[in-house]
Amino acid sequence: MNTIGGKRRFGAAEIILLLSIAVLVVVVAVPVLLILVNAFFSGGSLTLADVSAAFRNRGAWAAAATFFRLAVTSFNGHDVFKVLGESDTYEALLNSLFIASGTTVGSTVVGTFFAWLVTRTDIPYKQLMKGMFLVPFMLPSFIGAMAWKMLLSPRAGYINRFFMDVFNLDGPVFNIYSYYGIILVEVMYLFPFVFIQVCGALERMDPTLEESARISGAGLFTITRKITIPLVLPSILSGALLIMLYSMAHFGTVAVLGIENGIFNIPTLIYQRIHESAGNFASIRTGTVLASVLVTAAAVIIWLQNRIQGRGRYQIIAGKSFRPMELKLRGLRYPLLVVCLAYIGFTIILPTVVIFLVGGLRTYGLSFTMENLSLDNYKFILFDYQVTRDAIWNSVVLGFGAALVTMFAGVMISYVIVKMRVRGKGLLEFLGMLPFSVPGSVIALGVILAWSGKYGVNLYNTVWIIFVAYIARYMAFSLKANSAALEQIHDSLVEAARASGATTWQALRDIVLPLVRPGMIAAFFLIFLPSLRELTVSIMLYAPTTRTIGVAIYTLNEDGETVMSAAMAGVALVIIVIGQIFINRITRKRSGS
Amino acid sequence: MSHVRLANVTKRFGQVIAVNRLNLEVERGECFSMLGPSGCGKTTTLRMLAGFEDLDGGEIRVGDRLLSSRSGNFYLPPEKRDFGMVFQAFAIWPHLSVYENVAFPLRLRKLPASEIERRVGDALASTNLLAEAKGGPADLSGGGKQRVALARALAINPDVMLLDEPLSSLDPHLREEMRFEIKDLQKKYGFSIIYVTHDQAEAMALSDRILVMNFGVSQQIDTPLRVYNNPANKFVFGFIGLSNFLRLVPGAEGLCTPDGSTIMPRDMGPPEGLLRLKAPLFLASRPSEIDFDAVSGLRGLVTRKAFLGEIVDYQVRVGDQDVRVQKGRRSPGPEVGEVCGLCFRLPHWYPVDEPV
Numbered sequence: 001m002n003t004i005g006g007k008r009r010f011g012a013a014e015i016i017l018l019l020s021i022a023v024l025v026v027v028v029a030v031p032v033l034l035i036l037v038n039a040f041f042s043g044g045s046l047t048l049a050d051v052s053a054a055f056r057n058r059g060a061w062a063a064a065a066t067f068f069r070l071a072v073t074s075f076n077g078h079d080v081f082k083v084l085g086e087s088d089t090y091e092a093l094l095n096s097l098f099i100a101s102g103t104t105v106g107s108t109v110v111g112t113f114f115a116w117l118v119t120r121t122d123i124p125y126k127q128l129m130k131g132m133f134l135v136p137f138m139l140p141s142f143i144g145a146m147a148w149k150m151l152l153s154p155r156a157g158y159i160n161r162f163f164m165d166v167f168n169l170d171g172p173v174f175n176i177y178s179y180y181g182i183i184l185v186e187v188m189y190l191f192p193f194v195f196i197q198v199c200g201a202l203e204r205m206d207p208t209l210e211e212s213a214r215i216s217g218a219g220l221f222t223i224t225r226k227i228t229i230p231l232v233l234p235s236i237l238s239g240a241l242l243i244m245l246y247s248m249a250h251f252g253t254v255a256v257l258g259i260e261n262g263i264f265n266i267p268t269l270i271y272q273r274i275h276e277s278a279g280n281f282a283s284i285r286t287g288t289v290l291a292s293v294l295v296t297a298a299a300v301i302i303w304l305q306n307r308i309q310g311r312g313r314y315q316i317i318a319g320k321s322f323r324p325m326e327l328k329l330r331g332l333r334y335p336l337l338v339v340c341l342a343y344i345g346f347t348i349i350l351p352t353v354v355i356f357l358v359g360g361l362r363t364y365g366l367s368f369t370m371e372n373l374s375l376d377n378y379k380f381i382l383f384d385y386q387v388t389r390d391a392i393w394n395s396v397v398l399g400f401g402a403a404l405v406t407m408f409a410g411v412m413i414s415y416v417i418v419k420m421r422v423r424g425k426g427l428l429e430f431l432g433m434l435p436f437s438v439p440g441s442v443i444a445l446g447v448i449l450a451w452s453g454k455y456g457v458n459l460y461n462t463v464w465i466i467f468v469a470y471i472a473r474y475m476a477f478s479l480k481a482n483s484a485a486l487e488q489i490h491d492s493l494v495e496a497a498r499a500s501g502a503t504t505w506q507a508l509r510d511i512v513l514p515l516v517r518p519g520m521i522a523a524f525f526l527i528f529l530p531s532l533r534e535l536t537v538s539i540m541l542y543a544p545t546t547r548t549i550g551v552a553i554y555t556l557n558e559d560g561e562t563v564m565s566a567a568m569a570g571v572a573l574v575i576i577v578i579g580q581i582f583i584n585r586i587t588r589k590r591s592g593s
Numbered sequence: 594m595s596h597v598r599l600a601n602v603t604k605r606f607g608q609v610i611a612v613n614r615l616n617l618e619v620e621r622g623e624c625f626s627m628l629g630p631s632g633c634g635k636t637t638t639l640r641m642l643a644g645f646e647d648l649d650g651g652e653i654r655v656g657d658r659l660l661s662s663r664s665g666n667f668y669l670p671p672e673k674r675d676f677g678m679v680f681q682a683f684a685i686w687p688h689l690s691v692y693e694n695v696a697f698p699l700r701l702r703k704l705p706a707s708e709i710e711r712r713v714g715d716a717l718a719s720t721n722l723l724a725e726a727k728g729g730p731a732d733l734s735g736g737g738k739q740r741v742a743l744a745r746a747l748a749i750n751p752d753v754m755l756l757d758e759p760l761s762s763l764d765p766h767l768r769e770e771m772r773f774e775i776k777d778l779q780k781k782y783g784f785s786i787i788y789v790t791h792d793q794a795e796a797m798a799l800s801d802r803i804l805v806m807n808f809g810v811s812q813q814i815d816t817p818l819r820v821y822n823n824p825a826n827k828f829v830f831g832f833i834g835l836s837n838f839l840r841l842v843p844g845a846e847g848l849c850t851p852d853g854s855t856i857m858p859r860d861m862g863p864p865e866g867l868l869r870l871k872a873p874l875f876l877a878s879r880p881s882e883i884d885f886d887a888v889s890g891l892r893g894l895v896t897r898k899a900f901l902g903e904i905v906d907y908q909v910r911v912g913d914q915d916v917r918v919q920k921g922r923r924s925p926g927p928e929v930g931e932v933c934g935l936c937f938r939l940p941h942w943y944p945v946d947e948p949v
Contacts, residue, residue, distance in 0.1 A: 208684035214671040215643055215678040216698030216745065216754075226697075230688045 002303030012504040017422055020413040026429040027472045031446025032438055038449060039288040061141040071479055088269065093293060095264040099182055099254065100247040106187035108240045109195025114340070119202040120228075121327045123337055132344045133195050139348070140533040140550065141189035142252025143569045146557055147351030149256060150174035150358050150566070156365060159356070177260040185253050188347040190246060194239035199237035200204050201313040202228075220327055234308050241305045245416070248297055249439030251536040252550075256557065266294050267441040271539060274548040284448060300435045352573065377567035388568050390545060391552035392575075393439055394463060399531035400547065402470035407524045408477025409471070411486075415508075417479070419494075429479075436476035440536030443473050447541065456540075469537045474530070478523040485519020486512075525583045533576060596621040596656060596785055597642070597753060603650030603663075604637050604809075611637045613809040614651070621635065621752070624779060624786040626796035629806035630832070635789045636757060638806075640789065643678055643755055644671035655753060677746030677784065677824040681758040683738040685730040685745075692717070695744045719778060736767045743775070747782065754779075756788045760795060772798055793833055796828075797821070805829050827943040830877045837883075837916050839866040840945065846943040848874065850912025858890030863942040873945035880906075880919040882938040885926055889934030895927045909935065 117123055118130045136144075144538050151159045152174050158170035175181060205228075213227045214220075251267040258264060264272065270287045277283035329336060358364065360373040381388040410432075416422065435443055447469040452460040459465040489512060497507040535550035542551045549572050556565035595618035603626050604612040612634040619625045627635040640646045641661065642653060652662035660669050686694055695716055699709045717723050720740040721728060725733060728740055739759060746754055756775070760768045776799060779786055791797050798815035805812040805820060805828075813825035822831035831838065841848040841857055848857040848868070883902075893916060897908035905926060907918040917936065920926050927933040 008890055206682055206684060208680040209686060210681055211643075211645055211671070211682055212678065212684040212742075212745070213686070213697065214645075214676070217672045217701040217749070218697075219670075219672055222701065227686060231686075487809070 010385070012508070013383055013420060016412055016415055017420065020409075020416045020428060021424075023409050024413065024428060024475070028431050028434055029467060030473060030477060031214050031443065031450045032295075032434060034585050035288045035291050035442060037213060038285055039292040040085075055189050061309060066142045089262070089290065089293075090455075090473035092264045092269040092290070095179075095254075095258075095263055096248050096267075096294075096297075098179060099186065099265060100244050102179070103182035103190060103247040104240050104244045107191035107243045108194050108236060110187060110237065111191040112236055113197050114343075115195050115198035115202060117336065117340065119199055121329050121333075121336075123340070125337070129340055129344070130199065132348065134192055135291060135348050136189045137192050137567050139189060139352075140252065140535065140572070140576075141186065141250070142256050142535055142550070143184050143355060143533075144189050144347075144351050145253040145256035145575065146553070146565065146569060147181075147354045148176050148181070150354050150562070151350070152181065154262075161452060168461060175258055177263075179263065180324060180439060182257050183265065185257065186247055186250065191244050193242045193246070194236060195243075197235045198232055199241035203230040205231060212317065215362050237308050238305055239391055239408075241301050241308070245298055245301045245437065248295055248301075249441065249536075251539065252554075255554070257537075265537065266290050267439060270445065274540065284445065287445050288449070291439075291445050291591040294439050294442055298437050316373065321497040355566050355573065356570045358563055359570040361563050361566075366561040377563055381564065381567050381571060387547060387556075388552050388571075390563075391547040391549050391568075392571070394466075395532050395534075395549040398463065398466055398470060399534075400529045402467055402474060402531055403524045403527040406471050406474050406478045406527050407482075407520050410475060410523050411482045411513075413475075414482035415512070417514075418483050419489075432479040433476050434445075440473060440534075441540060444469055444537045444540035447472065447537075461546070461547045466538055466541045466548065469541055470527075470531055470534070473534075473537055474527040477526045477530075481526055482516060482519045485516040485522075489515050521586065525586075526578075527575060529576065529579050529583065532579065533572060598654045599642070600636070600653075601651035602638065602641060602648055602653060604634070604641060604646060604900075605649045608833075611809050612641070614773055615806075615809075615811055617804065617811070617814070619753075619785055620801075622779075622783050623801045624776075624788065624799055626788040626798045626800040626803040627806060628793060628803050628832075629791060629812075631791060634809035635791075635804075635805040635806050637809075639757055639787065639789045644669060644674050674750065675751055676753050677751035679739070679746050679757065679759040680741045681761055683735075683742045683762065685733075685738050685741050687729070687731055690727055690729055691722060691733070691741050693760050694730060694741055694873065695748050696747045698745065700887060708907050712748050713744075716747040717756065719747060719781065720744040722875060727757045733748065735763050736771065739763060739771060740774075743778065747778065749843055750782065752785055754784045756786060758790055759788075761790070761792065768795070775799065776778060779939070805832060807832070810941070818872055824877075824941065826877055827877060828842060830941060830943070831885040835880050835919075837876075837878045837880060839878070839911060839914055839916060840873060841876060842873045843868075843871045850914060852913040855892065855912035856890075859891055861889070861891060861937065861940070863940075867942050867944070870944065875936065875943045875945060877941040878916075878937045878939075880917040883916065883918045884938060885918070885920070886934045886936035889936045891935045893930050893935055895929050895933060898926070898929050909933065911935070 114129075114133055118126045118133070122131070149157070151157050152172070154172040154175045154177065157172065157176065160174070163169055163173045164171075176185070178407040186304045209231065210223050210227055211222045218226065230388060233555075248265075249267055251271065254263065255268045255271065258268060270290050273283045273286050273290075326423070357368050357373070359377055360375065361368070361377075362372055362374070382392075383389070413428060413432055417425050417432070447465060448460065451457055451465050451468060459468065487582040492508050493515070495513055497511045498504075501511065533550055534548060535554055538551045540555060542548065547555065549568070553568045553572060555563050556568060597617070597619040599615055600616040601838075602612055602617075603610070604613045615634075615638060617638075618627075618646065627638060629635050637646060641648055643661065647668050648661050648663045650663050653660045655674075658669075659665065659667055661667065685687035686697070689697065692713060692936055694712045696709055699712055702710070713726075714723070717726055720742050720743050722737070725737065726890050730738060733741065739762075742759070759775075760771055763771060772795060775786070786799070788796070788799060800817055802814060802816055803820055804814045805825075813820055813829050814824075821833055822828065824833060827838070830836055840851060842851050844853060844856065846856050847859055848862055849855060849923050851873075857876075862868060863876075867874060891911065895907055895913040896915070897906075899906045902924070903922060904919045905918070905922055905924075909916045909918055909925060918935070941944060
């Protein structure tokens with residue numbers, strides 16, 4: 001540091017460092033810590049302080065004994081064991097685990113299969129299909145869940161009704177309000193996590209690893225079994241764990257499809273507890289305990305993922321490479337193409353079309369005929385209905401503001417992490433990436449604890465509390481994009497500027513900032529677009545006038561305003577698709593120039 | 594009858610003809626190298642031989658076995674060809690131990706366990722890998738990985754060994770060492786080697802014969818010495834070793850440099866036949882085969898002189914072109930700025946419009 005600062009003790013570098021720490025501590029560290037503190041330390045008679053005191057004085061057995069004694073005696077108090085002992089909690093935890101496991105297995109099978117199909121076989125229209133399989137990344141899964149509810153709800157679902165009417169069935173073909181329904185819908189929208197990881201690994205893998213097996217006498221089946229799968233296994237597992245993490249903490253699908261039959265997972269249970277008690281402190285404390293369970297599960301998953309990446313990741317990428325071999329599908333080529341197209345049609349096109357059609361209906365349940373369909377709902381939502389107009393405006397302003405602030409904060413913090421040689425930057429990195437692993441509902445809870453007046457600032461029921469939550473949630477995105485951009489800038493570029501007479505500030509302004517601009521722009525859009533459809537955080541924080549797009553869709557749907565909710569979802573999809581096209585155009589122009 | 598035979602082998606990638614009507618015969622136990630700049634079709638040829646690419650024309654045989662034939666619409670997949678092959682990036686499977694890497698081809702052939710153990714042990718012993726057998730390949734150096742790749746290829750005791758730039762990922766000193774190890778293994782096991790490289794020293798040191806390729810077309814097939822001494826065309830002359838090409842055009846008083854300033858003395862000129870063509874010619878020469886000769890009629894100006902240790906490197910301006918001359922450090926030579934006479938010891942002449 002002193003090599004840059006010279007004799008001055010307090011220069012640009014120190015200001016940047018302190019600011020970075022301050023931002024991360026206030027926005028990220030405090031909320032997450034408050035969750036754990038509130039879950040374990042205050043309130044009832046069980047506190048970890050007692051346990052640790054017992055440990056210090058009398059050792060581990062005594063500590064355990066104290067722990068259990070306190071646990072038993074405080075069973076009537078409002079504390080960890082009370083909450084964890086409730087059958088609701090227990091059930092929600094099991095549900096989270098069951099749904100996440102099912103989703104992970106399903107997504108892994110589907111994602112790996114399609115990745116193999118588009119990278120290693122001669123199936124037609126590969127590039128197009130690769131693009132289509134990534135579309136679910138763009139679609140908010142709770143909108144997908146709503147569409148599937150319209151199609152497959154046991155009584156009113158269009159598909160169920162069609163089969164019941166045509167074949168005179170007594171019951172529905174498939175009940176989407178079930179564990180399997182939830183898992184099915186989550187698989188549809190989460191499998192790209194595995195797909196993209198495995199595609200990447202298969203594409204980058206040195207083809208001679210397989211060719212050498214072939215020349216050794218192995219057929220394609222043997223190669224796939226003994227060489228290819230073992231080599232991409234770390235990527236498959238890493239994608240699978242990502243899905244596990246995401247699904248455990250996933251709110252939207254379970255909220256839309258589970259509530260009917262009383263299927264709760266941890267995030268929906270947190271929401272329900274806080275929602276039904278209108279946000280009183282007792283319910284928030286319950287929430288913190290549930291959130292701690294979620295954080296623990298997430299920590300285990302991330303630990304596993306690090307282990308896999310640390311040990312199992314082989315160096316399978318090589319410089320010179322010919323095209324990898326393609327399996328000739330021969331007779332299966334067109335049948336498998338049909339499978340892919342059917343999958344795309346079923347999971348992407350059908351739900352999207354249903355959303356737009358239902359959004360055009362006068363009343364939910366009518367058939368899709370010309371006289372029943374109109375653009376009136378869309379007009380109403382965009383121009384006359386205060387709730388949705390506010391929601392669109394809120395989401396755009398919130399997304400824009402959060403993206404802007406996070407972009408600048410992200411470039412500053414990344415600069416400290418990547419370029420400055422200071423002690424304690426590991427902590428910065430950890431803090432910045434923390435929200436990546438902390439589920440959205442946990443962040444929302446932490447933000448409530450930190451910003452609802454207990455510490456001098458009360459943002460509760462204002463739009464600002466959503467704003468700080470977005471910043472906390474999306475900081476990791478910005479750090480990733482900006483760190484990647486900064487790592488490309490060799491130190492000697494800044495040193496050359498300093499040698500030419502520039503001060504630290506001037507070197508930053510004239511050399512570093514122009515060079516990281518692509519990373520900053522990427523960070524901006526990586527935040528702006530997802531925040532437009534954000535639900536998990538906003539649903540915990542909204543007030544009547546501070547609904548976001550996601551909240552508006554969700555609450556309209558919950559209130560039974562299905563057609564309005566579908567019309568709003570349609571509008572959201574249009575906004576998201578336009579935004580995505582816009583980004584693709586910008587990034588393509590950049591990479592082209 | 595020769596062992597490996599390629600007849601009229603052709604391969605296209607879209608509009609590009611990667612290999613054009615290539616004919617090639619390699620004897621049993623011969624070491625044969627394919628040499629050429631990148632994109633010349635040498636690797637594609639090897640991959641067609643291995644079976645990773647199908648042919649667009651011609652056929653490939655080994656012994657009396659047909660491997661690929663366009664007209665016969667026949668293609669034997671790589672796993673049935675029984676070649677040993679070593680790749681540039683080694684292609685050692687990182688999830689298998691050294692021993693298992695070498696045993697892999699034998700296990701696929703369903704040999705008895707004792708036989709597998711014997712053969713793997715033999716291959717590992719030949720490549721000095723016995724000590725590392727149980728370890729993972731990640732701990733090995735580049736040279737170690739290359740030995741595993743060789744051992745794996747040796748394990749099935751193949752008739753033909755295909756080597757695709759096997760040494761170019763190694764450090765220079767290791768490269769030289771491995772070159773001799775490969776040669777020793779060939780002596781011990783008696784397989785034919787078909788070797789792809791862009792390193793001419795490597796090709797010359799190893800090979801009984803070499804093929805020089807450019808733009809998918811065979812330029813010359815011959816022993817290393819004959820390719821060096823009697824290049825078939827200007828491309829081969831330029832590709833192998835250091836070379837000068839002095840472009841000369843026919844003028845009123847015989848051949849001269851295009852700017853007309855320097856005239857080629859008649860006694861140093863090309864054979865009468867070429868001269869009679871009245872066409873521009875290249876005078877091709879090796880820098881080490883040019884002498885400074887005070888009485889020579891071909892004059893040049895020394896523009897640069899660099900002492901490189903064993904040799905002294907001169908740049909001599911002849912008309913509008915530069916000629917590079919290299920002399921031993923003890924032989925006397927002119928200084929920068931002096932005018933000197935040049936004498937070409939073994940000049941080659943090539944017409945300028947000759948297709949490359």
